[in-house]
Amino acid sequence: MNATRGLCCAFLTILAPWAYMLSVIEDYPSWAGSIYVVLVYFIAGGAKVPRINWRKTMAQAKEKATNTAHVSEAIELDTPIVRGEQTIDSISVRKPSAGELRGVNLSDVLQLQTDAIMKLIPRLSVPSLTDHEARQMDPADLVQLGGEIAGFLVSKRVKGEAA
Structure with missing residues (x-):
């Protein structure tokens, strides 16, 4: 888990100057530059990335569609x-x-x-x-x-x- 957190932080370190430039450009919304700060905060705090079982989710959606139709x-x-x-x-x-x-x-x-x-x-x-x-x-x-x-x-x- 620590290796994953370290890779994410390294990736965000590379991404940070780019995100900052987006926040400086007038056409982008003001919150665009703060995205990387929020990501670093959650990753450094130990937040886990949710894992989604897509097969189960799609099966549930199909079952729901057939039941409600x-x-x-x-x-x-x-x-x-x-x-x-x-x-x-x-x-x-x-x-x-x-x-x-x-x-x-x-x-x-x-x-x-x-x-x-x-x-x-x-x-x-x-x-x-x-x-x-x-x-x-x-x-x-x-x-x-x-x-x-x-x-x-x-x-x-x-x-x-x-x-």
Whole structure:
């Protein structure tokens, strides 16, 4: 450990004049010159460099992504949405987070009120639709998407699924 600390201090000794020059140049922020001082302080004080197990971290990130990505089955649209040269034939809906439900009355969503559903579709649809596209949707497609969104708001116990 002492050898590592000595190498770090030697490296910072070489780096110090360069860092000082950066602090003198007007374009760089005033704190740029003090970086090496902070590094020397921590290393000389015996601070340890954190070691990260990247494989474990990436595996945890992938697991978290698969657990939080609650997406409905693809819903086939009766009337496809045309966006330029692209035609959208099916849409999936993500499970909303609490922040995405902001500004929407949840009882309106559960009652499939048109305004509430049209407000949530651009936030939750995959591929993402615009507000205009949501307003121009076929009513049957709107009801299908609204039913999927309302289904996300009902607990597993009420649905009768295993928790």
